[in-house]
Structure formats: structure tokens, C-alpha cells
Amino acid sequence: MSSAPLQLASLSGVEAAKRAAAYAAVDAHVGRNDRIIGIGSGSTVPYVVERIVQQGKDLNASRIFLPTGFQSKELIVSNGLQLGDVDCHPIIDVTIDGADEVDPALNAIKGGGACHLREKVLAEAAKNFIVVADYRKNSNGVLGTAWTQGVPVEAAEFAYSKVMRDLTKLGGKPVLRMGKAKAGPVVTDNG
Known part of the structure; x- marks a missing residue:
């Protein structure tokens, strides 16, 4: 994956919307003083990383980036950013992640891409948690209208039957x- 910026004219309507949302999120919420940055997963995240890279090598040399899963780890490494983990950096300045659906009150469904647990850990550890979503992720007032696959729940393999029973209850x-x-x-990315 190239870190070179894509030309806006070469992007489709949906891709242009994702890029615009990602750039706006980075511009508004990833400041010069943010040193520990969580990078989420999903189709907008490559644009998040692209914009962070555009902030400059000097600034990014003093930052550490924590991934929520394989995709974001690969983006961090392939763009020459410093990889870290939440064990070493339990307090994150800002985490930027995507969402499966967002309602008008900013409630969200997340985890459909199978990075569920890691996304939640980095979100909870962040001083600021930013969700990037293009127009297709908006619900019409009730979650589950745009994302119809249900609410993702990650369960350990040995306990999935119990989790299924508890959810039924x-x-x-x-x-x-x-x-x-x-x-x-x-x-999931967490196994």
C-alpha cells in the first residue's frame, strides 16, 4: 500500500467521501502534541494513515502508533510509522477508528470487521476517541437500519455456547x- 496521496479526481463518490471524512477527522483531532495514537480498522483507515503521514516525518518520528488489528498494523509498518502496543502505552492520546453504523446521538455499532475486542480496548484507553464514518454509515434514528447483520460480539472459542445462551436470555x-x-x-484478529 502506497503512502503517496491519492488524487481526489481519481476517487469514486464513496471513496472521495471516505477520504474527506478521514482527512477532516485527522485535521481536527490529531494535534501536534498527540504522541500515542491508536489506529483502528476499516475502509476509511487507509485515508486516516495517509493524512497522518502528510503531517510530516519530523512530527511522526516522535509518535507511537497502536493498531487494532492486522490491517492497521500493516498500514503503520508500511508507512514507516513507529509501531507500539497498549501494554507499553496504556494511555492513548487519540484513537481514530471506523464504524459499521452511527446514529444521530453518536451511538455506534462496531466490530463487524472482526477487530472487535482490540477496537474496544484502544477506544477505552484513549483520552479522545474519534469515529470516522462516511454517509453510508448513518442510521435513520435507530441502530440496525444501515448495518443489518446484527450487533457483533466477540467470544472466546471455549465459551461461545455460554455467550450464545446468555445473549438469548x-x-x-x-x-x-x-x-x-x-x-x-x-x-477475530484477537483469535
Whole structure:
């Protein structure tokens, strides 16, 4: 993945919207004094990293970037940014992440991309948590209208039956999400 900025004219309407949202989020929320930065996952995150790289090598040389999953780790490394982890940096200045759906009150569904637990840990550790979402992620007042696959829940393999039973007791209708190109369930970035 190239760190060179894409030309706006070469982007489709959706990609242009994602890029505009990511650039606006970085410009407004990743300041010169932010040194520990969480990088989330999803289709807007490459544009987040692209904009951070554009802030300059001198500034980024003093920063440490924490990924929520494989995609963001690869973006951090391939763009020459310093990789860190939450064990060494339990307080994060700002985390920027995507969302599956966001309602008008800024409630969100997250975790559909299988980085669920790591996204939550970096969000909770951040002084400022910023969600980047293009217009397709807006709900019409009620979560679940744009993202219809249900609320993602990550469960440890040994306990998934109990989690399914507990969710049913709460009134849910849990379904084990199966992998598309593999036999068996989706395995998250956290295993």
C-alpha cells in the first residue's frame, strides 16, 4: 500500500467521501502534541494513515502508533510509522477508528470487521476517541437500519455456547457468524 496521496479526481463518490471524512477527522483531532495514537480498522483507515503521514516525518518520528488489528498494523509498518502496543502505552492520546453504523446521538455499532475486542480496548484507553464514518454509515434514528447483520460480539472459542445462551436470555437471537472462505466461524484478529 502506497503512502503517496491519492488524487481526489481519481476517487469514486464513496471513496472521495471516505477520504474527506478521514482527512477532516485527522485535521481536527490529531494535534501536534498527540504522541500515542491508536489506529483502528476499516475502509476509511487507509485515508486516516495517509493524512497522518502528510503531517510530516519530523512530527511522526516522535509518535507511537497502536493498531487494532492486522490491517492497521500493516498500514503503520508500511508507512514507516513507529509501531507500539497498549501494554507499553496504556494511555492513548487519540484513537481514530471506523464504524459499521452511527446514529444521530453518536451511538455506534462496531466490530463487524472482526477487530472487535482490540477496537474496544484502544477506544477505552484513549483520552479522545474519534469515529470516522462516511454517509453510508448513518442510521435513520435507530441502530440496525444501515448495518443489518446484527450487533457483533466477540467470544472466546471455549465459551461461545455460554455467550450464545446468555445473549438469548437477554432477548437476543445470536447467530454464530461463519467464515466466507473457510470452514468454521469467523476468527477475530484477537483469535
